[in-house]
Amino acid sequence: MREHLRTSPAVPRPIELPFSPAEAASGLCHCPGFLFLDSAGNLPANYPQPLSILAAFPEATLRGSLHEPDDRARLQAAVDSRTIERPDCGFPLGGAFGTIDYDGRYHFGLYPNLLVHAHRSGQWFEVGTLAGHLRPPRPAPSPVPCSWTGNFSRDEFLAAVRTAQEYIAAGDIYQVNLSQRFRTRLPAGSADRSFFPLYERLRQFSPAPMAAYLHTGAREILSSSPETFLRLHGTSIETRPIKGCL
Numbered sequence: 453m454r455e456h457l458r459t460s461p462a463v464p465r466p467i468e469l470p471f472s473p474a475e476a477a478s479g480l481c482h483c484p485g486f487l488f489l490d491s492a493g494n495l496p497a498n499y500p501q502p503l504s505i506l507a508a509f510p511e512a513t514l515r516g517s518l519h520e521p522d523d524r525a526r527l528q529a530a531v532d533s534r535t536i537e538r539p540d541c542g543f544p545l546g547g548a549f550g551t552i553d554y555d556g557r558y559h560f561g562l563y564p565n566l567l568v569h570a571h572r573s574g575q576w577f578e579v580g581t582l583a584g585h586l587r588p589p590r591p592a593p594s595p596v597p598c599s600w601t602g603n604f605s606r607d608e609f610l611a612a613v614r615t616a617q618e619y620i621a622a623g624d625i626y627q628v629n630l631s632q633r634f635r636t637r638l639p640a641g642s643a644d645r646s647f648f649p650l651y652e653r654l655r656q657f658s659p660a661p662m663a664a665y666l667h668t669g670a671r672e673i674l675s676s677s678p679e680t681f682l683r684l685h686g687t688s689i690e691t692r693p694i695k696g697c698l
Contacts, residue, residue: 464541464568464577473504473569474655475589477665481648483508483585485561487549487666488651491571493659494678496692502571502661503543508582510561513669514548518556530562543568545579550668559668598636647672 469476477488491502514530516523531548538545550560565580604612609632616628651665651674663676680692 464545464579467576467578467583469576469583471589476567476586477506478589479587480506480508480585481646482587485510485667485669488664490655490663490665491661492655492663492676495661499661501542504569504571505544506567506582507549507563507565508585509565510563512562514560516558518552518558527558527560534562551673561668598638600634600636603633647674650674
């Protein structure tokens with residue numbers, strides 16, 4: 453990994469933590485802007501050094517649209533002004549972490565404080581001062597009680613599967629990604645509660661090499677995915693999408 457965002461100081465320090473990444477995350481999820489890039493499990497055999505990264509307390513937040521030249525230039529300038537070269541490190545020394553929506557809207561936090569866990573060695577590294585905010589792990593509270601509804605009934609979903617199979621058999625298509633959206637409304641008084649306990653359940657029942665929890669303030673993202681969209685290795689780009697077959 454060649455480029456990193458500058459921290460103060462941008463020096464990775466090995467530290468001793470008696471916690472797993474999930475336990476450390478439960479001790480930091482109270483922090484503003486908390487995120488957990490989680491190598492939760494089921495890694496491919498030839499996967500490079502798996503890391504889990506925890507961050508909080510972004511020093512700045514950038515919002516805008518990639519379709520707007522001024523917004524795009526502002527984001528690029530923020531990254532360029534913090535970029536350093538440390539090719540011997542192997543993991544970020546800070547970062548711009550966030551989201552880009554399908555319509556191009558972005559939300560990034562600039563994080564100078566990280567905890568990084570190298571899974572093969574079991575070693576923790578700290579950049580900045582994040583470990584000082586760790587609380588002792590405690591049993592996860594119950595998830596926010598709410599009722600979820602999907603955009604497919606069971607019968608409708610099975611009918612969609614049969615239709616997809618017919619299209620594949622006819623040679624019109626070769627693969628279908630059928631997905632389902634679930635919605636809920638938060639009970640009154642729960643707006644300040646975190647969905648991190650729900651993420652803990654997700655990673656328990658569906659561990660994946662590219663799992664993540666992000667709390668940007670405006671939204672929470674819970675993700676557990678077996679596929680890699682893009683991974684950069686110097687001048688090489690790797691993609692590892694989900695493969696399906698019949």
